[in-house]
Amino acid sequence: MSTPFPNEPGEHEAERASNSYLMSLVAHIVGLPLPIVNLVATLIFFLGNRNGTYFTRWHCTQALLSQASLLFVNSYGFWWTIGIIFRDNTVTNEYIAYMITVFLINVAEVIATMYAAIVTRKGKHVELWFYGDITNAICKP
């Protein structure tokens, strides 16, 4: 949801904050086959902006956190699939259900990230459900 921020971000800040989500989105799509890629890419962007303004840092942190949680579910799905292809594991109802769940979560993440990228580009502050609170707790002005 869009919420007020302590200071009004400038054009440059809004662009960088929005880019953190775009970076996260691109890394997410590129990194789907190997989930660690998206986290590493977002982490690099986060480190690059850690000395940025509060607005930029805040949104880079939120983008990073939302990626980090996906790492676990995507990695589990990735290694499960590897087990089916190269080892003795078989395709079960649980596996298919897991992959559908992971797919839905990834779709939700992509939509949320796109929304955050668009809103922050307009210079508005947006806090994602759960990740916003965590970011508030760890990212201080």
Place this chain on the structure above:
Amino acid sequence: MTRAFLQLAAMIAVFFGLWFGLSQIDWVGILRIESGKEATEEKLGDLLWDTFKQQDEELRSSEVTSRLDSLIQFVCKENNIDAKEIKLHVLQNDDVNAVTLPDHHLVVYSGLIKASDSEAELVGVICHEIAHMQKNHVMKKLVKEIGLSALIGMTSGGNTGRIIKLISSSAYDRELETEADLTAADYMLKADLDPEALANFLYKLSSDDVPSQVYWVSTHPESKERAKAIIEYIEGKDITKNQILSADSWKSLKAAASEN
């Protein structure tokens, strides 16, 4: 932070709830994953058997087939295995060999019957092959080596040479061989037969003075170690050395296999 924890708990609950809920749907049945696999296995089995049949003459003498069938029926009955699934074929070939093909095709070479000094030795090899079938080792190996999509492609008339090479030479990994050996020993113990005979057979055929036709051993690596593993596995277990066929029937089987 309390709100964040509640939100985290809610997210975890939604994730596992969704996963659990979706797991209740029979996706494997809806997507026909099993029936697709079974159809592929059936076609592959038939295709490979056709290739084997072209290379050697099939031995149809009931003296041989009915007796081998009795051995298989007995072992299967004692181990709750559906013997009707097993498609037994005997090939007239002096190679000491037995091969399991997809879809429960069991190919026994007449040379194996001739080389077996006792019924238990022959039953041991058959039990080993049934163990490969029951553990689905053949399809597992083929899917691992070739890939399911390539296998499906081969069922519509592809080159079976590679598959035959895979299932009849340097066949299985050590892990799968050991699993088949120990499962065979279990089958024999349950059927009150002597699993030591399988170990003896392996040991005997791994010695240097055996002709190079002993493919069942030469294609199954580290035979001496495998024999030792079987002996260690059955050590301390109650072994009953029953016979399935009468002495005369066993002699007739050997004679019939040698005649052809």
